[in-house]
Amino acid sequence: MAHRHEVIVVGAGGAGLATALYAAREGADVAVVSKLYPTRSHTGAAQGGIGAALGNVEEDHWEWHMFDTIKGGDYLTDQDAAEVFAKEVIEAVLELEHMGLPFDRLPNGRIAQRRFGGHTKDWGKAPVHRAAHAADRTGHMILQTLYQQCVKHNITFYNEFHVTDVIVEDGVAKGLVAYELATGELHLFQAKAIVIASGGFGRIYKVTSNAYTLTGDLQAILYRKGLPLEDMEFYQFHPTGLYPLGILLTEGARGEGGILRNALGERFMERYAPTIKDLAPRDMVSRAMYLEVREGRGVGPKKDHVLLDLTHLPPEVIEKKLPDITEFSRIYLGVDPLKEPVPVMPTAHYAMGGIPTTLWGQVIKDEKNTAVPGLYAAGEAACVSLHGANRLGTNSLGDLVVFGRRAGIHAARFARDADYHELTEAHLGESRERIERIKASTGKEKVAVLRAELQQTMMDNASVFRTGELLAKQVEILKELMDRYRHISIEDKGEVYNTELVEALELGYLLEVAEALVHSALNRTESRGAHAREDYPERDDQNWLKHTLAYKVADGKVAFRYKPVVLGRFEPKARTY
Amino acid sequence: MQVTLKILRFDPAKHEKPTWQTYQVEAEPWDRVLDLLHKVKADQDGTLAFRRSCGHGICGSDAMLINGRNRLACKTLVKDLGSLITVEPIRGLPVEKDLVVDMEPFFVAYRAVKPYLINDEPPPARERLQSPEERERFDHGTKCILCASCTTSCPVFWVNGTYLGPAAIVQAHRFIFDSRDRGKRERFKALGSGSGVWRCRTAYNCTEACPREIPVTQLIEEVKRAILFDRF
Numbered sequence: 001m002a003h004r005h006e007v008i009v010v011g012a013g014g015a016g017l018a019t020a021l022y023a024a025r026e027g028a029d030v031a032v033v034s035k036l037y038p039t040r041s042h043t044g045a046a047q048g049g050i051g052a053a054l055g056n057v058e059e060d061h062w063e064w065h066m067f068d069t070i071k072g073g074d075y076l077t078d079q080d081a082a083e084v085f086a087k088e089v090i091e092a093v094l095e096l097e098h099m100g101l102p103f104d105r106l107p108n109g110r111i112a113q114r115r116f117g118g119h120t121k122d123w124g125k126a127p128v129h130r131a132a133h134a135a136d137r138t139g140h141m142i143l144q145t146l147y148q149q150c151v152k153h154n155i156t157f158y159n160e161f162h163v164t165d166v167i168v169e170d171g172v173a174k175g176l177v178a179y180e181l182a183t184g185e186l187h188l189f190q191a192k193a194i195v196i197a198s199g200g201f202g203r204i205y206k207v208t209s210n211a212y213t214l215t216g217d218l219q220a221i222l223y224r225k226g227l228p229l230e231d232m233e234f235y236q237f238h239p240t241g242l243y244p245l246g247i248l249l250t251e252g253a254r255g256e257g258g259i260l261r262n263a264l265g266e267r268f269m270e271r272y273a274p275t276i277k278d279l280a281p282r283d284m285v286s287r288a289m290y291l292e293v294r295e296g297r298g299v300g301p302k303k304d305h306v307l308l309d310l311t312h313l314p315p316e317v318i319e320k321k322l323p324d325i326t327e328f329s330r331i332y333l334g335v336d337p338l339k340e341p342v343p344v345m346p347t348a349h350y351a352m353g354g355i356p357t358t359l360w361g362q363v364i365k366d367e368k369n370t371a372v373p374g375l376y377a378a379g380e381a382a383c384v385s386l387h388g389a390n391r392l393g394t395n396s397l398g399d400l401v402v403f404g405r406r407a408g409i410h411a412a413r414f415a416r417d418a419d420y421h422e423l424t425e426a427h428l429g430e431s432r433e434r435i436e437r438i439k440a441s442t443g444k445e446k447v448a449v450l451r452a453e454l455q456q457t458m459m460d461n462a463s464v465f466r467t468g469e470l471l472a473k474q475v476e477i478l479k480e481l482m483d484r485y486r487h488i489s490i491e492d493k494g495e496v497y498n499t500e501l502v503e504a505l506e507l508g509y510l511l512e513v514a515e516a517l518v519h520s521a522l523n524r525t526e527s528r529g530a531h532a533r534e535d536y537p538e539r540d541d542q543n544w545l546k547h548t549l550a551y552k553v554a555d556g557k558v559a560f561r562y563k564p565v566v567l568g569r570f571e572p573k574a575r576t577y
Numbered sequence: 578m579q580v581t582l583k584i585l586r587f588d589p590a591k592h593e594k595p596t597w598q599t600y601q602v603e604a605e606p607w608d609r610v611l612d613l614l615h616k617v618k619a620d621q622d623g624t625l626a627f628r629r630s631c632g633h634g635i636c637g638s639d640a641m642l643i644n645g646r647n648r649l650a651c652k653t654l655v656k657d658l659g660s661l662i663t664v665e666p667i668r669g670l671p672v673e674k675d676l677v678v679d680m681e682p683f684f685v686a687y688r689a690v691k692p693y694l695i696n697d698e699p700p701p702a703r704e705r706l707q708s709p710e711e712r713e714r715f716d717h718g719t720k721c722i723l724c725a726s727c728t729t730s731c732p733v734f735w736v737n738g739t740y741l742g743p744a745a746i747v748q749a750h751r752f753i754f755d756s757r758d759r760g761k762r763e764r765f766k767a768l769g770s771g772s773g774v775w776r777c778r779t780a781y782n783c784t785e786a787c788p789r790e791i792p793v794t795q796l797i798e799e800v801k802r803a804i805l806f807d808r809f
Contacts, residue, residue: 036636036638037638039636039637039722039723040631040636040638041630041636042630042636044635044636044722045633045635045636094700094703094704097704098700098704100694100752100755100757100758102712102715102716102719103704104712105707105708105709105712106709107708107709108706109706110703111704134719137635137719137720141719148692148693149693151693152691152693159680211630211631211632212629212631213630245633247632247633324635327634331634331652332607332633332654333607446619448615448619449619491622491623492624494588494590494624496673496674497626497673497675497677498626499618499626499627500618500623
């Protein structure tokens with residue numbers, strides 16, 4: 001079946017819905033294609049808050065937010081992106097409020113704000129109350145509010161449509177191919193502008209806060225087509241994943257006064273970040289936790305985790321401001337945070353890297369910022385680059401509304417003056433072939449087995465600490481997994497809700513984004529932000545103050561180009577807290 | 578421990594009506610039912626279809642009837658169920674395959690109550706002010722994850738699919754009691770109609786089924802009262 005819309009957004013999380021909404025407000029005919037129902041996207045799992053210098057609790061300035069973002073990103077952040085972001089996120093938060101978002105309130109009726117990792121006042125002197133929040137389900141509220149507005153604007157949704165191809169020909173984006181889960185039918189979508197807002201890919205790792213569905217589909221599809229992925233080596237581990245499941249426990253817990261402790265009961269962050277302690281940025285806290293465990297001060301029979309202590313907080317703070325994470329601890333571990341500390345360990349959380357874009361969300365194909373006409377990206381799938389080498393907590397929710405809005409507006413304006421491109425049944429061919437090949441295969445390899453091997457080995461060889469040796473080993477493992485992937489087979493040959501087929505397709509994407517990540521990490525011989533190389537422990541601005549663009553040349557072969565970091569008013573300095 | 582998992586299977590291409598299928602699964606007491614479904618799919622039967630996304634009770638994808646009660650598979654642990662576990666699709670929505678139901682009728686009801694802030698007054702330069710007490714007034718409804726557990730546990734909905742159902746009424750409540758909203762009269766049209774709140778028989782199934790501990794029946798009662806007081 002064929003469909004036609006001026007702007008088609010892939011993904012119905014916060015970035016996708018923000019894009020769709022602002023494109024519709026610009027007057028475009030907009031559709032959203034998502035492999036889930038809209039309110040089931042992973043933005044809904046974001047807990048702690050959205051950072052904006054509203055100054056509702058104490059003095060704050062967008063310049064401080066901009067500085068924190070750049071320093072937090074270990075100076076790999078493009079400073080023009082940080083400036084646009086820190087200014088516009090204030091307006092974006094107020095617009096969300098006007099749309100009905102139920103923020104928590106201060107006694108004077110203004111939006112409440114709390115502290116979060118890496119957000120400071122006076123250029124790093126002390127933590128600041130910057131994160132606007134709605135209990136510990138801020139992401140859920142953003143997702144619901146944006147979806148409500150999309151319903152109000154009658155935006156068309158193609159729910160449970162799994163995108164299998166983006167048609168880019170003659171350097172121009174023309175449309176999409178998607179597989180309808182309910183029927184097994186392939187659909188052709190003609191569009192003047194396409195916005196990729198399909199989220200991240202935490203499922204390359206075994207322990208992750210990410211949904212089962214976060215498999216990097218669209219990153220992999222573009223990467224296969226020869227488009228670059230930027231800064232893939234920078235993958236964030238969130239310090240407080242519920243041990244051993246990896247379910248997220250918001251940094252807002254530390255913002256409210258929670259403390260990390262080792263087996264000796266020590267507040268170990270005092271040693272690593274004496275000024276802001278437990279509210280240091282995520283990369284530093286994650287590394288500190290690993291070091292505590294490595295030096296024998298881990299908790300539990302295996303001494304392999306640490307504790308998040310909330311027991312000194314007033315019970316009403318925990319119940320009112322952190323109800324969801326309290327429930328998670330009680331359900332999944334039988335631990336009551338009011339009475340005893342919660343076992344935690346870093347969990348794979350957020351891709352700083354992704355599809356490179358301009359400040360208006362246009363996808364670029366090279367280091368000269370050459371845009372692909374009609375192709376946009378926003379949210380975690382994209383790399384603006386706002387987050388640089390390490391994203392500050394709350395900046396992902398800010399990113400998706402600020403840059404989702406920008407992508408939506410630009411895409412709608414682009415579509416106004418653009419024509420549709422001719423598409424034919426032949427454009428379905430590649431997707432059809434891939435699906436038929438998987439269904440017809442009599443190979444002996446199992447999707448679940450390969451996926452588990454990928455996730456475990458990525459954990460072992462390419463997570464919080466890295467070495468050249470382990471990364472090179474992982475390169476070989478990925479080659480082997482890709483070979484074996486050619487021999488996977490599935491039992492379900494049916495047309496209706498063939499979720500086994502979808503998982504098989506997703507495994508292919510996971511392998512490709514893992515390939516881009518591991519090669520990029522092996523290539524970058526320095527430590528910066530979330531990319532910690534034990535064989536190159538220092539940051540090397542001389543050689544590496546630049547963005548990586550990774551291009552797929554062949555399976556197991558990756559080529560690199562480099563893009564300068566956009567500098568500005570903040571000179572790169574040593575990063576201490 | 579060894580768990581017997583009985584799943585109600587239905588594939589429109591193969592079955593005329595749903596049939597039970599039994600699997601033996603090795604499980605830990607702290608495993609989620611979702612983990613068991615993944616084990617079955619990985620090791621025993623790749624054709625099993627179910628929805629899941631976040632895996633920890635936030636997205637609402639995996640609502641199903643577990644041991645006779647609507648629950649989220651990702652929030653239900655083996656230790657609370659014992660060694661015989663039955664799993665069926667939620668009731669009252671058309672089954673598409675196995676545990677996957679057609680959600681469209683559910684969202685038709687959702688859209689009917691105008692689930693978005695209605696306020697045409699030009700917004701101020703800053704936020705609209707709202708006291709913590711005004712914010713608290715509609716807090717329950719903001720927890721809803723649209724999993725459909727409440728609506729599909731409601732006997733009235735089973736009998737009459739045109740009933741808006743608890744979830745849609747909770748969404749309406751969330752806006753009716755938001756001090757910033759001006760659209761309650763518009764919502765009352767749908768809510769006060771023949772398929773609206775007056776169909777509720779106060780069976781409390783919805784409250785019992787809600788995985789987010791929303792006092793759904795109470796919220797429905799509050800909506801009924803709001804409509805009554807608005808009339809007189």
